[in-house]
Amino acid sequence: MEWPKPDAASEDTMDSFLEKFQSQPYRGRFHKDRWEEMETEAWIGKFEKFPLFMKKALSKIDPKENPDLACLQSIIFYDEQPPEEQAKTYKDEGNEYFKKKDYEKAVILYTEGLKKKCADPDLNVVLYTNRAAAQYYLGNFRSALNDVTAARKLKPCHLKAVVRGALCHLELKNFAEAVNWCDEGLQIDAKEKKLLEMRIKADRLKRTEQRDVRKAKLKEKKKQNQNEALLQAIKVYFEDEDRAELYQVPPKSTLLQVLQHPRYFVKTLTPAFLVCVKSSPFCRNYLRGRKVHQVK
Structure with missing residues (x-):
């Protein structure tokens, strides 16, 4: 069960609100060409309704009569709530x-x-x-x-x-x-x-999920068994040509360990090994009559 996905974000209403002022001037603004008219008592009374021009603080603020002052007051005293x-x-x-x-x-x-x-x-x-x-x-x-x-x-x-x-x-x-x-x-x-x-x-x-985990574990186990069987079947040797002898390399040995063996010689800058299947006819024939050492 899923919650519904949200729709695309709507246009920013604040942008549209501000754009109105480019074509619709504020009706209550003061006009610089009407200062003489504004000096009348009626206009002075209007001036005093604006917080910037008030000469004294009001004891009680009516949001309907002084919306600007009420807004400022709500901001100033918000943290006191x-x-x-x-x-x-x-x-x-x-x-x-x-x-x-x-x-x-x-x-x-x-x-x-x-x-x-x-x-x-x-x-x-x-x-x-x-x-x-x-x-x-x-x-x-x-x-x-x-x-x-x-x-x-x-x-x-x-x-x-x-x-x-x-x-x-x-x-x-x-x-x-x-x-x-x-x-x-x-x-x-x-x-x-x-x-x-x-x-x-x-x-x-x-x-x-539990079934998939069980299947994955069985698959991994099967692969591990196959690898172990392959390691048991495959034999790796290197040859000491001077003595005509072979050295069998343990399956888990690293290349560095083998190269550090005193009887291993690298020719033409390329390490060489003989890899064969233990029970194959080729392996039996090749090893017949040869001396084989175990690398430890």
Whole structure:
């Protein structure tokens, strides 16, 4: 079972918002040709509504009457809000980006929410599981798995975290772990359809993987036996022409070890060996009457 893939990213709404000002000037702007008119009492009153021109601070700010000042105040005093409120704000903003399939920005906002280290475990669980979902869509399955694991440490029975963790294990081909997570989730809700479907899929893939491992081990064992039989059948010798004697080389000897033997001589810069099958007629005839030494 797979989560749906995200669509292509939509156009940046901020760019289109800024482009409007190239053809649509701001209606509330001040005109340099109308300074005399602006010196009237009515215009002076308008000036004082702008934070830059205010002569005194307002005791109470009405967002409808002074939207610019209210915006500045929210920025200045944002850090004074409780960590829970800040974390919730980041969570809500992350959810908006998640709905727009902008998962990278969603991850950033959920991360900022977790950095607030608020004391509400339920809120932190949501931040972890939501970030895991965004990481999943980005293909960061291991990061997503780390997040749902952290969420389950705070709330072991959080079903969404279990479901997303099982999905991550499937993507990472940890089929046995996926089965375990599904089983744990089904203990929480025995009728959870996603877990039931994943349990069947993960178990099937686990059995297939185990079968493939067994086949690979048998194949490797067979190949190893064939190599050992071949080494037993093949005999390697080098000849001491001065004495007309042969030296049998152990199968596991290296070329360097043989070249360092005191009775081995290299001719025309090329090492030479005699390789034959032990029980072949040629080998029997060739060795007949020759003295053979064992190289140690």
